[in-house]
Amino acid sequence: MKDEAELVERAKAGDRDAFAALVRMHQRLAYRAAWLVSRSDDEAADAAQEAFVKAWRALHRFRSGSPFAPWIARIATNEARNRLRSAGRRRRLAERASREPALEVVDPADVAVSGEKLRLVAAAIETLPERDREVIRYRYLLEMTEMETAAALRVAPGTVKSRLSRALARLRAVLEPEREDG
Amino acid sequence: MNDLERDLEQLVAALAVPEPPDLVGPVMQRLDARPRHHRLVVAATAAMVLTLVAAVALPGPRRAIADLLGVGSVEVVLADRLPRVAAALELGEQVDTAPIAVSLPAALGPAEAVFVDAAGIVTFVWPSSDRLPETSTPGVGAIVSAVSGSLDAGLQKTAGPGSVVEVVLVGGRPALWIEGEHTIAVRRSGAPIFDTVRLADNTVVWQSGDLTLRFESRLDRDDAVAIAEAMTNGNG
Numbered sequence: 048m049k050d051e052a053e054l055v056e057r058a059k060a061g062d063r064d065a066f067a068a069l070v071r072m073h074q075r076l077a078y079r080a081a082w083l084v085s086r087s088d089d090e091a092a093d094a095a096q097e098a099f100v101k102a103w104r105a106l107h108r109f110r111s112g113s114p115f116a117p118w119i120a121r122i123a124t125n126e127a128r129n130r131l132r133s134a135g136r137r138r139r140l141a142e143r144a145s146r147e148p149a150l151e152v153v154d155p156a157d158v159a160v161s162g163e164k165l166r167l168v169a170a171a172i173e174t175l176p177e178r179d180r181e182v183i184r185y186r187y188l189l190e191m192t193e194m195e196t197a198a199a200l201r202v203a204p205g206t207v208k209s210r211l212s213r214a215l216a217r218l219r220a221v222l223e224p225e226r227e228d229g
Numbered sequence: 230m231n232d233l234e235r236d237l238e239q240l241v242a243a244l245a246v247p248e249p250p251d252l253v254g255p256v257m258q259r260l261d262a263r264p265r266h267h268r269l270v271v272a273a274t275a276a277m278v279l280t281l282v283a284a285v286a287l288p289g290p291r292r293a294i295a296d297l298l299g300v301g302s303v304e305v306v307l308a309d310r311l312p313r314v315a316a317a318l319e320l321g322e323q324v325d326t327a328p329i330a331v332s333l334p335a336a337l338g339p340a341e342a343v344f345v346d347a348a349g350i351v352t353f354v355w356p357s358s359d360r361l362p363e364t365s366t367p368g369v370g371a372i373v374s375a376v377s378g379s380l381d382a383g384l385q386k387t388a389g390p391g392s393v394v395e396v397v398l399v400g401g402r403p404a405l406w407i408e409g410e411h412t413i414a415v416r417r418s419g420a421p422i423f424d425t426v427r428l429a430d431n432t433v434v435w436q437s438g439d440l441t442l443r444f445e446s447r448l449d450r451d452d453a454v455a456i457a458e459a460m461t462n463g464n465g
Contacts (some may be wrong), residue, residue, distance in 0.1 A: 168240055188241055215233060
């Protein structure tokens with residue numbers, strides 16, 4: 048497995064094969080990051096591809112030695128978000144005035160979730176503000192470390208901790224009527 | 230670990246995010262699909278935004294970050310207004326020999342003079358002639374400046390409305406062609422030194438080894454790029 052920093056250096060110098068290797072290494076992550084926002088296979092593939100193209104053109108701005116994963120995850124997330132916005136589609140998964148998660152939310156993404164409990168958690172996440180959703184996405188759904196999440200969000204690691212605890216607190220509040228904390 | 234965090238960790242698997250199709254092929258194709266000479270005509274529109282750095286020097290309100298192109302130690306900022314020009318050509322002290330090795334194009338003949346400024350930027354100057362129409366600086370036909378990558382100094386160019394900023398190839402690598410009126414400022418430690426702002430003419434900016442090179446003249450793109458190529462081949 049090639050050293051990532053070396054690949055980045057070569058890609059920055061214009062080596063396309065090196066960049067192709069980086070794409071191969073990170074395409075799953077970029078795609079997942081996009082998919083979690085757009086919830087559409089085609090949109091996610093498009094957004095992920097465009098994210099890599101943007102990354103290629105912005106390589107001169109990428110600090111050598113930094114991890115590539117948080118950077119590409121961020122670009123892919125933003126790309127997917129921009130597409131949602133520009134398509135004029137706001138995915139209204141559950142607007143809530145009340146705390147009760149709506150079991151009747153028919154979100155195609157929910158169909159992919161097995162188990163009633165997890166379905167509720169997934170629906171509840173979608174009711175949170177984007178700030179909370181994004182930290183949960185990076186930290187749990189994309190399985191990034193705290194450092195990687197901090198890099199993707201461009202905040203200090205301590206901020207990730209506090210954002211995460213706020214997000215989880217809100218999530219608990221949404222799920223509260225349904226669950227008993229053990 | 231509590232219930233919720235455990236659920237979140239299980240959620241990853243349960244979400245059944247599909248495996249991506251292979252993206253490498255399509256991505257590399259999209260890279261190639263971009264025209265090699267990618268023209269960006271800078272127009273003054275309401276959507277035009279400026280970098281924070283340029284906005285500091287510009288009169289008028291600050292705006293958000295614009296596209297920042299860069300080659301080596303030179304950054305090009307796209308703006309809808311040029312900074313106020315304060316100085317004529319300020320090249321520093323004239324020296325007898327250049328402190329760094331730059332392979333100069335034979336086609337231009339020998340340079341008339343070499344200068345080194347306080348930031349360590351080396352500039353070669355050719356007089357105007359039949360071959361080299363006079364630039365915006367009287368008597369000057371062409372300038373080559375070299376910035377070493379190890380210097381803290383860099384150059385910042387601001388391309389205004391009506392300028393063309395284009396990506397070209399020099400030595401097989403991406404370089405910048407800036408046509409039309411733009412300004413250039415020496416930048417040290419990240420901050421522009423705007424008392425060295427001046428107007429610049431058509432310029433090719435490219436990187437060769439450790440050096441960022443600029444060739445400035447009234448020549449058109451093809452001639453200027455050919456000069457740059459000749460210099461790059463010499464540098465190796």
